[in-house]
Amino acid sequence: MAEGGWVVLGAAIGTIGSVATTLLNAWLTKNKPDxxxxxxxxxxxxxxxxxxxxxxxxxxxxxxxxxxxxxxxxxxxxxxxxxxxxxxxxxxxxxxxxxxxxxxxxxxxxxx
Structure with a gap:
């Protein structure tokens, strides 16, 4: 049962990291003139x-x-x-x- 908790925690960290990376990239690109x-x-x-x-x-x-x-x-x-x-x-x-x-x-x- 403890292994299931680690899987959920890992999936949550991966999802949050992916969303945060996407948002940061969009913000940096928007403010940077071509x-x-x-x-x-x-x-x-x-x-x-x-x-x-x-x-x-x-x-x-x-x-x-x-x-x-x-x-x-x-x-x-x-x-x-x-x-x-x-x-x-x-x-x-x-x-x-x-x-x-x-x-x-x-x-x-x-x-x-």
Whole structure:
């Protein structure tokens, strides 16, 4: 009967250890920024800050950082950029273009 108690105790310790390891790993991963995303965000912000034209195509920005368009869009949102309301694929920093939606059809997006 004593052996059964040790089995239960061992199973309980194993389960608690496994859950604790999973929670600790999730917490450490969540708080640790991805180095490559941080670098890509720095490059994107520099492009959108330093150029004469505030609007840049998502294709160009994705090529520059070597990421797919969807991932690039996520990073652009994190750095404070927004897409053009016309759906042209242009992106710019909100600090440069604001959030007001303009009613215009003539949009020039830098492909440079």
């Amino acid at each position: 180095y490559f995303d941080q670098r890509a965000m720095s490059v994107l912000k520099a492009i959108l800050t330093d150029s004469k034209d505030p609007w840049h195509s998502i294709q160009r920005l994705s090529r520059v950082v070597g990421l797919k368009d969807e991932h690039t869009r996520q990073l652009l949102l994190l750095i404070g950029a927004r897409g053009h309301e016309s759906g042209s694929g242009g992106w710019a920093l909100i600090s440069r273009v604001g959030t007001k939606i303009e009613q215009t059809d003539n949009v020039q997006v830098s492909e440079g």
